[in-house]
Amino acid sequence: MSDGYFPPGAERLGVSVDVVIFSLREADLKVLLIRRAAPPFKGKWAIPGGFVHPPESLDDAALRELGEETGLRDVYLEQLYTFGAPKRDPRGRVITVAYFALVSDDAPARAGDDAAEAAWCSVSALPELAFDHAEILNYALRRLRYKLEYTSVGFDLLPNEFTLTELQTAYEIVLGEKLDKRNFRRRILDAGVLAETSRQREGEGQGRPARLYRYKKNAVTEIKARRLFP
Amino acid sequence: MSDGYFPPGAERLGVSVDVVIFSLREADLKVLLIRRAAPPFKGKWAIPGGFVHPPESLDDAALRELGEETGLRDVYLEQLYTFGAPKRDPRGRVITVAYFALVSDDAPARAGDDAAEAAWCSVSALPELAFDHAEILNYALRRLRYKLEYTSVGFDLLPNEFTLTELQTAYEIVLGEKLDKRNFRRRILDAGVLAETSRQREGEGQGRPARLYRYKKNAVTEIKARRLFP
DNA sequence: CCAAAAGTGTTGGTTTTACACCCATGG
DNA sequence: CCATGGGTGTAAAACCAACACTTTTGG
Numbered sequence: 001m002s003d004g005y006f007p008p009g010a011e012r013l014g015v016s017v018d019v020v021i022f023s024l025r026e027a028d029l030k031v032l033l034i035r036r037a038a039p040p041f042k043g044k045w046a047i048p049g050g051f052v053h054p055p056e057s058l059d060d061a062a063l064r065e066l067g068e069e070t071g072l073r074d075v076y077l078e079q080l081y082t083f084g085a086p087k088r089d090p091r092g093r094v095i096t097v098a099y100f101a102l103v104s105d106d107a108p109a110r111a112g113d114d115a116a117e118a119a120w121c122s123v124s125a126l127p128e129l130a131f132d133h134a135e136i137l138n139y140a141l142r143r144l145r146y147k148l149e150y151t152s153v154g155f156d157l158l159p160n161e162f163t164l165t166e167l168q169t170a171y172e173i174v175l176g177e178k179l180d181k182r183n184f185r186r187r188i189l190d191a192g193v194l195a196e197t198s199r200q201r202e203g204e205g206q207g208r209p210a211r212l213y214r215y216k217k218n219a220v221t222e223i224k225a226r227r228l229f230p
Numbered sequence: 231m232s233d234g235y236f237p238p239g240a241e242r243l244g245v246s247v248d249v250v251i252f253s254l255r256e257a258d259l260k261v262l263l264i265r266r267a268a269p270p271f272k273g274k275w276a277i278p279g280g281f282v283h284p285p286e287s288l289d290d291a292a293l294r295e296l297g298e299e300t301g302l303r304d305v306y307l308e309q310l311y312t313f314g315a316p317k318r319d320p321r322g323r324v325i326t327v328a329y330f331a332l333v334s335d336d337a338p339a340r341a342g343d344d345a346a347e348a349a350w351c352s353v354s355a356l357p358e359l360a361f362d363h364a365e366i367l368n369y370a371l372r373r374l375r376y377k378l379e380y381t382s383v384g385f386d387l388l389p390n391e392f393t394l395t396e397l398q399t400a401y402e403i404v405l406g407e408k409l410d411k412r413n414f415r416r417r418i419l420d421a422g423v424l425a426e427t428s429r430q431r432e433g434e435g436q437g438r439p440a441r442l443y444r445y446k447k448n449a450v451t452e453i454k455a456r457r458l459f460p
Numbered sequence: 461c462c463a464a465a466a467g468t469g470t471t472g473g474t475t476t477t478a479c480a481c482c483c484a485t486g487g
Numbered sequence: 488c489c490a491t492g493g494g495t496g497t498a499a500a501a502c503c504a505a506c507a508c509t510t511t512t513g514g
Contacts, residue, residue: 054243057314207463207511412496
């Protein structure tokens with residue numbers, strides 16, 4: 001650190017990133033939690049996270065944490081909010097920059113260094129959490145639901161190719177309400193963000209096979225934000 | 231700091247807050263800038279901000295900075311985003327939590343400690359800025375415009391009592407487009423967030439005097455976010 | 461041929477936009 | 488009495504919500 005001018009009164013603080021990782025599994029919205037292997041809050045469940053290393057950006061730190069817990073890199077990741085109450089960490093002054101990530105259900109969960117255990121927990125049955133992580137998680141959930149209505153972030157919860165019914169189910173799980181099939185399809189198709197493939201979902205039990213779609217990345221997402229699912 | 235467990239690898243970083251303070255003045259959207267009195271970027275214009283003191287929360291630090299520059303406390307203040315590129319501050323590793331504030335045009339601007347000068351600058355004619363402050367300001371402006379369309383944040387740019395034309399003009403300045411008078415009035419009145427006072431704007435030159443309104447604070451702002459001004 | 465899931469249009473109600481004239485006051 | 492800004496309604500278009508049957512496949 002080249003801090004020739006660093007003001008003497010400017011104390012440095014601990015800075016961590018915490019990543020709320022959402023995924024749809026077993027027809028439920030789940031979040032990846034770890035059981036803390038070290039104090040403070042040893043044995044308690046927590047959102048995965050860790051301290052920012054000096055040479056890396058905040059986004060890089062979040063990506064690193066995400067990689068350590070899931071092995072994934074190419075997922076939706078967005079900065080959420082920075083939490084900085086003075087007593088939020090009993091070790092001293094630590095602020096945390098919270099992120100949220102969306103991964104599809106083929107992502108594994110592996111325990112990182114300071115975790116004894118990692119598990120996907122349903123957001124509707126969360127254990128007691130360390131630090132202010134309950135607040136962070138709540139905030140992330142609100143933001144996810146909000147974004148789902150206005151943007152096309154929903155695709156990031158699904159694998160590359162998916163059927164319209166799978167997409168609708170994803171929306172229904174996250175929003176916690178049933179949607180009308182015909183209106184849903186009209187809307188999503190009219191929005192022009194899906195490309196239809198020539199392939200179909202095969203070998204999925206009974207019924208007529210469904211066409212597979214892909215999300216068009218190029219789709220302009222920031223036109224003049226119109227609500228996608230009112 | 232009671233850091234019995236503080237991990238040795240966890241280096242601490244400089245943490246600052248920067249507050250983008252918007253105000254409507256001279257029929258233009260302005261932002262409060264200070265001219266830096268000390269290195270780095272001495273003599274360059276910058277967004278007001280400073281280091282977070284260990285015992286204060288981030289919000290408190292932002293309020294403190296706001297108070298130092300404007301003497302105000304009771305204004306709209308919202309956390310924006312945290313910027314943390316490794317080289318954003320030449321002194322070393324400093325991340326900054328950016329806030330944005332809205333003040334009405336009776337707010338003064340006074341130079342704080344580390345400012346040689348403070349001035350309200352039109353967002354359409356900004357000088358070159360220190361650090362990554364141009365990026366921060368851009369981000370704040372996008373967020374302000376966005377919020378104005380969806381929420382009732384616009385009232386915070388006006389004094390306590392205002393006429394509908396003043397409110398409409400505020401929206402037009404920030405959004406940078408003309409709005410239809412009848413549709414504007416219908417929308418804002420139907421939204422039920424205004425209380426009409428029995429008073430009128432007096433002594434304002436010519437024409438019929440306009441009724442004064444107040445913003446109803448209690449108004450539920452988070453119903454099911456419907457766009458206020460499409 | 462039966463069960464299961466995919467796929468597909470229409471209508472009525474609501475919301476949004478575009479648009480032009482009369483009113484109250486001060487000089 | 489005129490100039491200035493305040494205040495008001497309506498009609499056409501776009502959008503949204505509700506709703507049920509036919510198609511394709513596997514067993």
